[in-house]
Amino acid sequence: MISITTASVSRVNPYGLPPALKTAQAAMQLPEVQDMLRRLSEFRLGIFMPHQHDDRTGEFQPLPDEVMQVESGRAVSFECREDIARRTESFLPVGWLWRAGSVTVAAACEMAAQEGPEDEEKPVKHKMPDDNS
Numbered sequence: 001m002i003s004i005t006t007a008s009v010s011r012v013n014p015y016g017l018p019p020a021l022k023t024a025q026a027a028m029q030l031p032e033v034q035d036m037l038r039r040l041s042e043f044r045l046g047i048f049m050p051h052q053h054d055d056r057t058g059e060f061q062p063l064p065d066e067v068m069q070v071e072s073g074r075a076v077s078f079e080c081r082e083d084i085a086r087r088t089e090s091f092l093p094v095g096w097l098w099r100a101g102s103v104t105v106a107a108a109c110e111m112a113a114q115e116g117p118e119d120e121e122k123p124v125k126h127k128m129p130d131d132n133s
Helices: 019-027 031-041 081-085
Strands: 051-053 060-062 067-072 075-080 091-099 102-110
Touching (some): 019 060, 067 081, 067 091, 075 081
Parallel strands (some): 067 102
Antiparallel strands (some): 051 060, 067 075, 091 102
């Protein structure tokens, strides 16, 4: 089994990343960031590096403010935040950022439609590739 640790993944000079993403990678080495991660883990939360990839080259890019990562049918895409915000009943937020002085959803999973009485709590299920709902 391969052990992936902060030391083995985050490098002092991450290969050709844009400056903002190099900063994020280097920050994982900081004791205060590791302390924040330790505190977040008490709530079953973690840290992620918001990014997307150039459609042509695959290079890493910072995630623009107006874009969020969306997982649907176990495939990831990048969507306009405003488009997803109009369909909140279909998406479960799974990643958050602090932007412009408040919490912003940066990643969401599309949920499958659930049948049943409205007054009952329904299980939350991820939309799967063969799901037609």
